[in-house]
Amino acid sequence: MQDQNQDLKLIKDSQREMILLGQSSALLSWDQETYMPVDAVNSRAEQLALIDKLIHEKLISEELSGAIGNLNKSELSEIDQIMIKRLSHDISIAKKLPLDLVEELSRASSIGHSYWKKAKEGNNFLIFEPHLKKMVELRRKEAEYIGLSGHPYNSLIDKFEEGMTIEKIEVIFEKLKNGLIKLLEEIKNSEKYKMERKSLIKGKDFPRDKQIELAADVVKRMGLENNFFRMDHSAHPFTTRTGTQDTRITISVRDNPLFSFTSAIHEGGHALYECGYHKDFEYTVLDDAPSLGIHESQSRFWENIVGLSKPFWKFYFDKFDEAFNIEGEFEEWYGEVNEISPTLIRTESDEIHYCLHVILRTEIEKGLIEGSIEVKDLPRIWNEKMKEYIGIVPETDTKGVLQDVHWSGGLFGYFPTYAIGTIYSAQLLAAIKKDIPDMEDFILEGEYSKIREWLNEKVHVHGRKYLADDIIKDVCGEGLNSDVFLEYLRKKYSEIYEF
Amino acid sequence: MQDQNQDLKLIKDSQREMILLGQSSALLSWDQETYMPVDAVNSRAEQLALIDKLIHEKLISEELSGAIGNLNKSELSEIDQIMIKRLSHDISIAKKLPLDLVEELSRASSIGHSYWKKAKEGNNFLIFEPHLKKMVELRRKEAEYIGLSGHPYNSLIDKFEEGMTIEKIEVIFEKLKNGLIKLLEEIKNSEKYKMERKSLIKGKDFPRDKQIELAADVVKRMGLENNFFRMDHSAHPFTTRTGTQDTRITISVRDNPLFSFTSAIHEGGHALYECGYHKDFEYTVLDDAPSLGIHESQSRFWENIVGLSKPFWKFYFDKFDEAFNIEGEFEEWYGEVNEISPTLIRTESDEIHYCLHVILRTEIEKGLIEGSIEVKDLPRIWNEKMKEYIGIVPETDTKGVLQDVHWSGGLFGYFPTYAIGTIYSAQLLAAIKKDIPDMEDFILEGEYSKIREWLNEKVHVHGRKYLADDIIKDVCGEGLNSDVFLEYLRKKYSEIYEF
Numbered sequence: 001m002q003d004q005n006q007d008l009k010l011i012k013d014s015q016r017e018m019i020l021l022g023q024s025s026a027l028l029s030w031d032q033e034t035y036m037p038v039d040a041v042n043s044r045a046e047q048l049a050l051i052d053k054l055i056h057e058k059l060i061s062e063e064l065s066g067a068i069g070n071l072n073k074s075e076l077s078e079i080d081q082i083m084i085k086r087l088s089h090d091i092s093i094a095k096k097l098p099l100d101l102v103e104e105l106s107r108a109s110s111i112g113h114s115y116w117k118k119a120k121e122g123n124n125f126l127i128f129e130p131h132l133k134k135m136v137e138l139r140r141k142e143a144e145y146i147g148l149s150g151h152p153y154n155s156l157i158d159k160f161e162e163g164m165t166i167e168k169i170e171v172i173f174e175k176l177k178n179g180l181i182k183l184l185e186e187i188k189n190s191e192k193y194k195m196e197r198k199s200l201i202k203g204k205d206f207p208r209d210k211q212i213e214l215a216a217d218v219v220k221r222m223g224l225e226n227n228f229f230r231m232d233h234s235a236h237p238f239t240t241r242t243g244t245q246d247t248r249i250t251i252s253v254r255d256n257p258l259f260s261f262t263s264a265i266h267e268g269g270h271a272l273y274e275c276g277y278h279k280d281f282e283y284t285v286l287d288d289a290p291s292l293g294i295h296e297s298q299s300r301f302w303e304n305i306v307g308l309s310k311p312f313w314k315f316y317f318d319k320f321d322e323a324f325n326i327e328g329e330f331e332e333w334y335g336e337v338n339e340i341s342p343t344l345i346r347t348e349s350d351e352i353h354y355c356l357h358v359i360l361r362t363e364i365e366k367g368l369i370e371g372s373i374e375v376k377d378l379p380r381i382w383n384e385k386m387k388e389y390i391g392i393v394p395e396t397d398t399k400g401v402l403q404d405v406h407w408s409g410g411l412f413g414y415f416p417t418y419a420i421g422t423i424y425s426a427q428l429l430a431a432i433k434k435d436i437p438d439m440e441d442f443i444l445e446g447e448y449s450k451i452r453e454w455l456n457e458k459v460h461v462h463g464r465k466y467l468a469d470d471i472i473k474d475v476c477g478e479g480l481n482s483d484v485f486l487e488y489l490r491k492k493y494s495e496i497y498e499f
Numbered sequence: 500m501q502d503q504n505q506d507l508k509l510i511k512d513s514q515r516e517m518i519l520l521g522q523s524s525a526l527l528s529w530d531q532e533t534y535m536p537v538d539a540v541n542s543r544a545e546q547l548a549l550i551d552k553l554i555h556e557k558l559i560s561e562e563l564s565g566a567i568g569n570l571n572k573s574e575l576s577e578i579d580q581i582m583i584k585r586l587s588h589d590i591s592i593a594k595k596l597p598l599d600l601v602e603e604l605s606r607a608s609s610i611g612h613s614y615w616k617k618a619k620e621g622n623n624f625l626i627f628e629p630h631l632k633k634m635v636e637l638r639r640k641e642a643e644y645i646g647l648s649g650h651p652y653n654s655l656i657d658k659f660e661e662g663m664t665i666e667k668i669e670v671i672f673e674k675l676k677n678g679l680i681k682l683l684e685e686i687k688n689s690e691k692y693k694m695e696r697k698s699l700i701k702g703k704d705f706p707r708d709k710q711i712e713l714a715a716d717v718v719k720r721m722g723l724e725n726n727f728f729r730m731d732h733s734a735h736p737f738t739t740r741t742g743t744q745d746t747r748i749t750i751s752v753r754d755n756p757l758f759s760f761t762s763a764i765h766e767g768g769h770a771l772y773e774c775g776y777h778k779d780f781e782y783t784v785l786d787d788a789p790s791l792g793i794h795e796s797q798s799r800f801w802e803n804i805v806g807l808s809k810p811f812w813k814f815y816f817d818k819f820d821e822a823f824n825i826e827g828e829f830e831e832w833y834g835e836v837n838e839i840s841p842t843l844i845r846t847e848s849d850e851i852h853y854c855l856h857v858i859l860r861t862e863i864e865k866g867l868i869e870g871s872i873e874v875k876d877l878p879r880i881w882n883e884k885m886k887e888y889i890g891i892v893p894e895t896d897t898k899g900v901l902q903d904v905h906w907s908g909g910l911f912g913y914f915p916t917y918a919i920g921t922i923y924s925a926q927l928l929a930a931i932k933k934d935i936p937d938m939e940d941f942i943l944e945g946e947y948s949k950i951r952e953w954l955n956e957k958v959h960v961h962g963r964k965y966l967a968d969d970i971i972k973d974v975c976g977e978g979l980n981s982d983v984f985l986e987y988l989r990k991k992y993s994e995i996y997e998f
Contacts, residue, residue, distance in 0.1 A: 016545075017549055019549075020545055020546045021546075021549065022550045023542060024523055024527060024550065025548050027527060027530060027546075028523060028526060030536060031526060031530070031741075035534075035729060036733075036742075036745065037725060037726055037727050037728060037744070037745055038726050038727055039726045039727040039744035039745070040727070040741070040743070040744050040745030042743065042744070043519070043522060043742035043743035043744065044742055044745070045521055045747065046515075047520075047522055047523050047742070050516055050519045050520065051520075051523065054553070067958055098552040101882075226536060226538050227536055227537050227538045228538040228539070229536060230534060230536055232534075240529075242539070243535075243541035243542035243546070244539070245538035245541070245542065246535065246536055246537070246539030246542065246543065247541050282836055337679045370743070455674070482638040
């Protein structure tokens, strides 16, 4: 028992050190996107690479694996057993990859990123093509080393969505795709859709300071207080956790004031998750979310389910009107905020088109990893799928296959989590309505504490104790199910488009 | 030769890693003082402690010492020989201290800091006394372990001012003290000193944004550009280097606009030093200043020699007048900026009183370390020395012995470097005047590039290649000499006070 305690102490100390280094690395990255002078980029990359190396070395150390091996697991508390299980999972993945592959991936990723940027800026896919090809090859190798059962893509998905497989995803996404396309047809056929309407946003001026004030207001109402939270500015919005009581988001202020506002809500949803893990999990692998999909369910719940809802805007319309002098009525504004219209760019798309963008990418990724799609054919395939799912085709690759940063860093398996989170968010809505039937009344008053507490109790507090889909099963009675999401969309948009 | 190269590579890689970790640690500290949410303080302390531990472990590692031991030093280039000498010096100091003493010092320092704060806030020295006593004991132990020759205080001074001893300092400081007191007498006896004059600053309003604009203007004119530099805000101004091309200062905006402005100049002087090391020294121990004293010579040169000079204010007076509507003439303003008047607080004192404050602390520190002064007698001894050197006595310990943070962290041996730097700054003035006789003409036009380039070429570029006093000897023809400083003061203030 003495040895058991010593081994457990070593295991906990190791996790603590890895997490402290991870937080330090998060601060270095946060600073890089917010305040860092441009010429610092090289030493910052080296600082980050070193700290990541130190974390990796600690994770695969003989000392740590030895201590885990020594444990008599049946004598551990339930929570320690789960902690050891998650930690062992991380170690086994890390150990499967030869160090030279890890280094090659890291190098290819930073080179890929710079060539992707050039290709996007110059609208020239050929600049990016050889690097993407290399990246696909390396990730296929990685998938082989990880070697999960089923499709090779599973080994890549699992890093972001533990326990999820492309086999499961495809069934759900197929139903989702058909349902979304059908719903879009109905909307397009509605009288309301065909009506001409003036925009209350386009071409108008929305002062920067007012945009920032409104973003700060909404995250404060969500429960993010300045003693453990910050909101700063970066080119692309993100959320990070740089300490145990230190979670930060960034927003980006653009012409359309909905961009800064809804991204504050989106990132605020991520931030509440990061702030909400059980205190007992601090400095262990359980002090984390089980997957990106469930993380996204929180951001999408706040951004869409709450932040695009009628009661939400009934509260915020007056504030927007006061700040910007909106030249129109509430109903017009609410209609514009929820306007359904195809866009070339995923991050600018509405609630219905969004998942079609994600499905397009998921299908392409699967094809690339299994070898049924070749990198050189991507621009053509991209445009064909855009035509088929979204109904419009980009005139340039910059607004097409080159629009997203993910593939430049070899992030295959990441995209599906955006749609998984979006589906989960609607499933959570169905569940919360049963527990808080008067939820809309609170939202009408800009009062979100009951919602925050419910999400915390049902999702956040568990950290990484359970797999994502098991949390959803427990809260919603079933795992990932796109029907609930389709029902939510149909109810909302049949009302807006009056069909 | 193959082995030699391998050993050298290991030594350079180790330095690189220690420096990258040091930069990361600097960013964590910078963030703590500027943007960090308050509740993050505990995890931040743990992040910093871990990174410091990793650096220390690397410095005292058998691997590194082994590689150094293997080297055939005579086969190394001159610069590598010096690099190995400096690195070996750092290793030998680090290895002399038992790990439990290092940890005890670190713990006592953070506890001491919190009790010092309470004692200062409550004007109660007794709260701080036992912690300071403990700290003195630990530093005496440390001095014993380091064991340099001569006075035990030398072992503490050497950490901040390599090669300097209390024996050398005392001779200089004694002459300086007598000279300063004599000069003060002459000023006090002047007619000008006795004349009543109205303040152009006290009781007036100096808007925050204008103060920040002027501070940003002066550091830009000094040559600090936004691509490798930042200026932020913190309670107490400081300079830090968070990456190879990433140096940052902070300012603090207070009622008196001279505070933010002169501290921007002061920290700007430090920042130029940090930006100026020879590029070949990157990621080695030579990419650093040889001492705090010579570092301070740069900040004091810019703050006092340049920033309190007549031509400097001839350029900046109009800008201040435009920003704040100064209700007075240039000569009045220049007189007020350079007003000689005793203050209780070191950081608020004028050019003449400043070093007397430092000498007072140095004498006390020497007494504490050798045991001739006891901690319990500090308030009395402080006040006696204040009476003797400055001519005024604080009514409270808050404004007396408790005013500075340094002793709470056991920083004994640090204070003398403030006066050393101040003396060096006047020696550098005498030297630069020979090389750039028309220096004042440039200053009159707000054009400092020639001065910056001279300081870079004579001081900054050498990094830690030479000891501080050797750099000064080379540039000025002699080492630390307070006579040159006294001459500078006499010339300047006999003009201002007309005696």
